[in-house]
Amino acid sequence: xxxxxxxxxxxxxxxxxxxxxxxxxxxxxxxxxxxxxxxxxxxxxxxxxxxxxxxxxxxxxxxxxxxxxxxxxxxxxxxxxxxxxxxxxxxxxxxxxxxxxxxxxxxxxxxxxxxxxxxxxxxxxxxxxxxxxxxxxxxxxxxxxxxxxxxxxxxxxxxxxxxxxxxxxxxxxxxxxxxxxxxxxxxxxxxxxxxxxxxxxxxxxxxxxxxxxxxxxxxxxxxxxxxxxxxxxxxxxxxxxxxxxxxxxxxxxxxxxxxxxxxxxx
Amino acid sequence: xxxxxxxxxxxxxxxxxxxxxxxxxxxxxxxxxxxxxxxxxxxxxxxxxxxxxxxxxxxxxxxxxxxxxxxxxxxxxxxxxxxxxxxxxxxxxxxxxxxxxxxxxxxxxxxxxxxxxxxxxxxxxxxxxxxxxxxxxxxxxxxxxxxxxxxxxxxxxxxxxxxxxxxxxxxxxxxxxxxxxxxxxxxxxxxxxxxxxxxxxxxxxxxxxxxxxxxxxxxxxxxxxxxxxxxxxxxxxxxxxxxxxxxxxxxxxxxxxxxxxxxxxxxxxxxx
Numbered sequence: 001x002x003x004x005x006x007x008x009x010x011x012x013x014x015x016x017x018x019x020x021x022x023x024x025x026x027x028x029x030x031x032x033x034x035x036x037x038x039x040x041x042x043x044x045x046x047x048x049x050x051x052x053x054x055x056x057x058x059x060x061x062x063x064x065x066x067x068x069x070x071x072x073x074x075x076x077x078x079x080x081x082x083x084x085x086x087x088x089x090x091x092x093x094x095x096x097x098x099x100x101x102x103x104x105x106x107x108x109x110x111x112x113x114x115x116x117x118x119x120x121x122x123x124x125x126x127x128x129x130x131x132x133x134x135x136x137x138x139x140x141x142x143x144x145x146x147x148x149x150x151x152x153x154x155x156x157x158x159x160x161x162x163x164x165x166x167x168x169x170x171x172x173x174x175x176x177x178x179x180x181x182x183x184x185x186x187x188x189x190x191x192x193x194x195x196x197x198x199x200x201x202x203x204x205x206x207x208x209x210x211x212x213x214x215x216x217x218x219x220x221x222x223x224x225x226x227x228x229x230x231x232x233x234x235x236x237x238x239x240x241x242x243x244x245x246x247x248x249x250x251x252x253x254x255x256x257x258x259x260x261x262x263x264x265x266x
Numbered sequence: 267x268x269x270x271x272x273x274x275x276x277x278x279x280x281x282x283x284x285x286x287x288x289x290x291x292x293x294x295x296x297x298x299x300x301x302x303x304x305x306x307x308x309x310x311x312x313x314x315x316x317x318x319x320x321x322x323x324x325x326x327x328x329x330x331x332x333x334x335x336x337x338x339x340x341x342x343x344x345x346x347x348x349x350x351x352x353x354x355x356x357x358x359x360x361x362x363x364x365x366x367x368x369x370x371x372x373x374x375x376x377x378x379x380x381x382x383x384x385x386x387x388x389x390x391x392x393x394x395x396x397x398x399x400x401x402x403x404x405x406x407x408x409x410x411x412x413x414x415x416x417x418x419x420x421x422x423x424x425x426x427x428x429x430x431x432x433x434x435x436x437x438x439x440x441x442x443x444x445x446x447x448x449x450x451x452x453x454x455x456x457x458x459x460x461x462x463x464x465x466x467x468x469x470x471x472x473x474x475x476x477x478x479x480x481x482x483x484x485x486x487x488x489x490x491x492x493x494x495x496x497x498x499x500x501x502x503x504x505x506x507x508x509x510x511x512x513x514x515x516x517x518x519x520x521x522x523x524x525x526x527x528x529x530x531x532x533x534x535x536x537x538x
C-alpha cells in the first residue's frame with residue numbers, strides 16, 4: 001500500500017523534470033542555433049516480491065512475482081536536426097548547413113581558456129578587427145577548431161574597416177584575397193557534447209573533433225529547431241500524466257484513510 | 267517545478283524585450299537615417315539534474331542529464347545597412363551613401379555622430395551656421411562649424427558629392443569654394459556605438475575612436491548627396507513577422523507558467 005505512494009511520487013518527479021526541460025525549449029524558441037532537448041524516463045529495476053511470515057503457508061517465503069517501484073530520468077538528449085534559416089543580410093552573421101559547429105575560445109572568470117562549440121553564428125567584428133561572439137568571446141580559425149587550440153594564434157583577425165565575404169568553405173576574403181578561414185569542426189560522437197549554456201557546448205573527455213563537411217552561409221542565422229506544436233502537445237501530456245500520478249496518490253491515501261479511520265468502527 | 271516557473275518567466279522577459287525592440291523599429295519607420303535593431307538571445311546556464319545517465323539500451327552515457335534554466339538577452343544589434351536615399355527639395359538635406367557618419371557638436375561640447383542629414387541653416391553668433399534640427403552645429407572635416415560668409419544666401423549653397431567640399435554661388439553666378447568639407451567619420455566597429463536621443467550616436471571603447479574619412483587613406487570614402495535624405499532601413503514586413511513570432515513566443519512561455527502553476531496546485535491538493 002505505502003509502496004504505491006512512493007511509486008506514484010516518482011512518476012510526478014519524472015513529469016516535473018520533463019516539464020523543466022520543455023519550458024527551457026520554449027524559453028529558447030527564439031534563441032539562435034538552439035537545439036531542442038528532451039528527456040527519457042526509465043523504469044527502476046524490477047524487484048522480486050516475496051510473501052513472508054504467512055502462517056497459512058507455514059511461514060515459508062513464497063515468490064509473488066516481480067514488482068516495479070517507479071521511474072526515473074534515463075537521459076537527456078539533444079535533437080541535432082537542422083534549424084531553419086533566417087536571412088539577415090548582415091555580413092557578420094553566418095549559419096551552418098550540415099553537421100558541424102563553430103569553435104569559440106571561452107575564458108572564464110578565473111582566466112582558464114577552453115574551446116567551446118556553438119551553432120549560433122551571430123558574430124561581430126570588434127574594434128581591433130577580431131571576429132567575436134556577441135559576448136566578446138573569440139571565434140577560432142580552422143586550425144584552432146580542429147586542434148582544440150584556443151590561444152590567441154587561432155583568433156580570426158580582419159581589417160575592421162574593410163568589407164569581407166565568407167565562402168561556403170568558411171574562407172574569409174578581404175579585398176579579393178583570403179585572410180583567414182572560419183573554423184568549423186564536427187565531433188565523432190555527439191554523446192560527448194554537453195550543454196554549457198550561452199548557446200555553447202562543451203566537449204567531454206573522450207570526445208573527438210573531426211573535420212566537418214558543413215557549408216557556411218554568410219548573411220543568415222540558424223533559428224532554433226524547437227517545434228512549437230509538439231512542445232505544446234508534450235505540455236498537455238506532461239500536465240495530465242502529472243495529474244494522474246497525483247490522482248493515484250490521492251486514491252492510495254483514500255484507501256489508507258479507510259484502513260486507519262473506518263476499519264474497526266462498529 | 268520552481269525551475270520551470272522561472273524558466274518560463276525568463277522567456278517572457280526576453281520576448282518582452284524583443285517586442286520592445288520591434289516596436290521601437292516600427293515607431294521609427296519614418297525616422298531619417300534610423301537603423302533597425304535586432305534583439306538576440308542566448309540560453310542560460312545548465313544545471314545537472316542527474317549525474318549518471320543511460321541510453322535506451324541501458325549503456326552508460328558520458329554526459330550527465332542536464333536541464334537548462336531559460337534564456338537571456340545577448341545583445342540588441344543595430345543593422346547598419348544602407349537605407350534608401352529619397353529625394354528631398356531642401357537644399358540643406360544630405361544623404362550618405364557608404365559607411366560614414368556626419369559629425370555633430372552636442373550641446374555639452376562633445377562630438378556626436380549621426381546618419382540623419384536633415385540639416386538647416388540657423389543664424390548663430392558667428393553667422394549663418396549649418397546645424398541639425400535640434401540646433402547642434404554640424405562639423406567639417408577639421409571639427410569646425412560650417413559658417414556662411416556674410417551676405418550669402420543659404421539657398422545658393424552647393425556640395426560637391428565627390429569631394430564633400432561646400433561652396434556657394436554669388437549673385438553673378440560665380441562659384442566660390444568655402445574650402446571646407448562636410449565632416450565624415452567611420453568606426454572600426456559601428457555596432458559598438460552608443461545610441462542616444464535625436465538620432466545621435468556616441469563613440470565608445472567598443473566602437474573604437476572615430477576615423478576621419480579625409481585623413482585615413484585606407485577607408486572607403488562614402489559619398490554625400492545633397493537634396494537627398496537617407497530613409498530608415500526598417501523592413502516593415504520583416505518586423506511584422508518578428509512581431510508575430512515574439513507575441514506567440516510570449517504566449518507560449520505564459521502557458522508554461524500557467525501549466526507549472528496547475529501542477530503545483532495539484533501537488534498542493536495531495537494532502538487533504
